[in-house]
Amino acid sequence: MRLSLATNWDERLYQELADLPITTYYGKLKEDVIGGGRPSQLLPEVARDEVARQVELIHGTGAEFNYILNSACLGNREYQPEFRQQFFELLSWLVDIGTDMITVAIPYLIEIIKEHFPSLKISASVFCHIDNIQMASFYQKLGVDEITLIQSLNRLPAVLEVYRKHLKVDIQLIVNNACLFGCPYRRYHSNINSHSSQENYQFQKVKIDYPVLNCTRIRLENPAEIIRAPWVRPEDVHYIEAIGIDKFKIAGRTKSTDWLIQVAKAYANRKSGDNTASIINFPHGNGAIVQGLGENFPTVKINIDNRRLAGFFDFFRDKNCRTADCEKCGYCDSIAQQVIKIDQDAKAAVLESYQEMLKLTKGEWR
Numbered sequence: 001m002r003l004s005l006a007t008n009w010d011e012r013l014y015q016e017l018a019d020l021p022i023t024t025y026y027g028k029l030k031e032d033v034i035g036g037g038r039p040s041q042l043l044p045e046v047a048r049d050e051v052a053r054q055v056e057l058i059h060g061t062g063a064e065f066n067y068i069l070n071s072a073c074l075g076n077r078e079y080q081p082e083f084r085q086q087f088f089e090l091l092s093w094l095v096d097i098g099t100d101m102i103t104v105a106i107p108y109l110i111e112i113i114k115e116h117f118p119s120l121k122i123s124a125s126v127f128c129h130i131d132n133i134q135m136a137s138f139y140q141k142l143g144v145d146e147i148t149l150i151q152s153l154n155r156l157p158a159v160l161e162v163y164r165k166h167l168k169v170d171i172q173l174i175v176n177n178a179c180l181f182g183c184p185y186r187r188y189h190s191n192i193n194s195h196s197s198q199e200n201y202q203f204q205k206v207k208i209d210y211p212v213l214n215c216t217r218i219r220l221e222n223p224a225e226i227i228r229a230p231w232v233r234p235e236d237v238h239y240i241e242a243i244g245i246d247k248f249k250i251a252g253r254t255k256s257t258d259w260l261i262q263v264a265k266a267y268a269n270r271k272s273g274d275n276t277a278s279i280i281n282f283p284h285g286n287g288a289i290v291q292g293l294g295e296n297f298p299t300v301k302i303n304i305d306n307r308r309l310a311g312f313f314d315f316f317r318d319k320n321c322r323t324a325d326c327e328k329c330g331y332c333d334s335i336a337q338q339v340i341k342i343d344q345d346a347k348a349a350v351l352e353s354y355q356e357m358l359k360l361t362k363g364e365w366r
Contacts, residue, residue, distance in 0.1 A: 001237065001246055004066065004172065005264050006253040007054070009046045014057050016261055020268040025058045026066035026103065027051075027253060028197075033086040034109070035071040035198035037127060037190065039209075042254040043197070052097040064100035068253075070125035071194035072105045072187070091117050105190075107142060114143045121145040126174055127190045133166055146170040148249065151179055154230040154240075155316040161243040172247045175237065176263060178282045180218060181228040181321065185211035210358075212283045217354045220347050223340045226302065227332040228321075231280050233306070234267045236313040251281040276304035276339075300346040305339040 004024040007013060013025070029051065031040040055065045077083045087109075094102070095117060102120050104110050105127035113120055123146040124130065124139045131150040139147055147169055153159055154173055163171060179186070189211035219225045232240065237248060248267060252260050263279045266272055272279055282302070315331055326332065 001241065001248065001268070003264060003267055004247065004249040006250065006255070006260060007058075008044050008253065008255065008257060008260065009050065009054060010257040011054060011057055012257050013260060014054075014061050014063075017264050018061050020264055022061070022063050022264065022268075023247070024064050024066050024101070026068055026249075028068040031197050031199050032069075032090055033083065033199055034069040034074070034090070035194045035196070036068040036103075037070050037125070037193050037197075038253050039193055039196035041196070048093065055097050055099065059098060065098070066101040066103055066123060067094050067099050068103045068125075069109070070103045070105040070127050071198065072127045072190040073194050074106070074198075075195070078106070078108060087112070088116070091120070095119060101145070103148075104144075105194075107139075110139075110142050110144060123172070124148060126150060127194075129187065133163065136163060136167055140167055140169050144169060146172055146247075148172045148174065151177055151230040152181055152322065154232050155313065156320060156322070157239050157243055157317055159320065159322075160240060160245060164244040170247060171245050172249050173232070173240065173245065174249045174251055175232040175267070176279055176281050177231060177251045178219070178226065178229045178280050180215050180225055181230055181326075183211075183215065185215060209283075213354050213358055216283065217351060217358070220300065220342070220351055223302075223342060224326075224333040224336040226277075226304070226340060227336045228326065229280075231276075233272050233276060233309060233313070234270045234279070235272060235310075237267070237270070239313055239317065255281070272306045272309075274306055276306045276309060277302040280304075300343055300350045303341040305341070308339045309335075 001021050002023040003021055004026060005013070005017070005022050007025045007027040009027065028036050028043070029048070030043045030045050058065045074083070078087075091113065100121060101123055102113060103123040103125045104113065105125040110122055110124075113122060122144045124144045126148040128135075128139065129150055130136050130139065130147055131153065136147055136149075147167065149160070149163065149171060151174055153163075154175065192209070192211070250260070250263055250267060252263060266279050312335065
């Protein structure tokens with residue numbers, strides 16, 4: 001097992017997790033010319049000199065540092081000379097501080113990095129939406145060192161095995177996100193988050209996260225969607241390791257140090273704890289709904305009885321959920337009824353708040 005863990009720039013992570021199989025820490029500045037997969041308002045403030053110091057600490061643990069530049073959209077600025085100058089300055093600084101790898105989502109940027117900064121390894125981001133062999137082969141030929149597959153493949157070991165046999169590059173899976181299975185907001189969400197962490201983006205400080213509002217609403221209205229989400233329990237990663245994929249990325253750049261430590265230990269020890277929901281990266285709460293508007297929303301605690309999930313993954317070993325009709329299948333619905341508990345009063349309050357904000361996104365201000 002190899003783990004890739006988010007850093008929130010608290011060096012306690014490196015001290016308390018030094019004995020775990022963490023081979024990579026990943027993170028970024030609050031904002032930069034490229035941006036990435038999280039709005040800057042949710043990311044911790046960190047100066048360049050502090051990043052450089054912590055890269056040394058990360059290397060001291062024997063791990064590598066992966067800087068996130070996985071914006072899915074740059075508004076065509078990437079073809080302007082001024083942008084290229086700023087981009088090269090950022091990459092030069094990253095090389096100078098000893099960055100090992102860059103996570104990138106735009107093929108054009110991958111080509112530039114490969115040509116001008118060959119010492120940097122490249123990880124193809126989940127924002128590349130790699131969900132077929134042809135696309136994976138394209139990125140391999142482009143020269144990436146690692147591919148993060150789309151999360152809807154996480155519970156399809158037979159399909160993952162095909163990727164592992166076909167590709168020579170490293171394969172990584174994000175194992176603890178709560179994203180909807182087959183999420184219809186996925187590409188749009190990656191774009192708006194990309195712009196929301198870019199320097200000097202004019203709308204950055206006022207952002208309503210329409211996709212998160214909706215996906216959270218959908219999960220609460222139908223808890224089976226929580227079970228359908230492509231997270232993989234620590235107890236079940238051995239199914240994926242058996243086919244030759246052993247690198248697992250733990251999402252959580254906006255989370256607390258205690259939470260990151262808890263989740264990293266859970267995967268390293270292959271034990272979720274009593275409540276599986278405690279290690280899943282749910283986007284609701286934590287200020288993730290409305291950025292820059294000063295709104296505070298109620299949250300709801302979700303409990304997933306981990307003891308009753310023994311054998312849960314076995315169902316997927318010979319299934320292809322991408323071609324299945326979830327309503328006819330009913331497996332996740334049945335599991336949800338058995339293992340999920342949600343405070344109904346808190347749920348009603350959250351849904352009411354989200355519905356009000358959704359009205360605002362559609363211009364219903366009166």
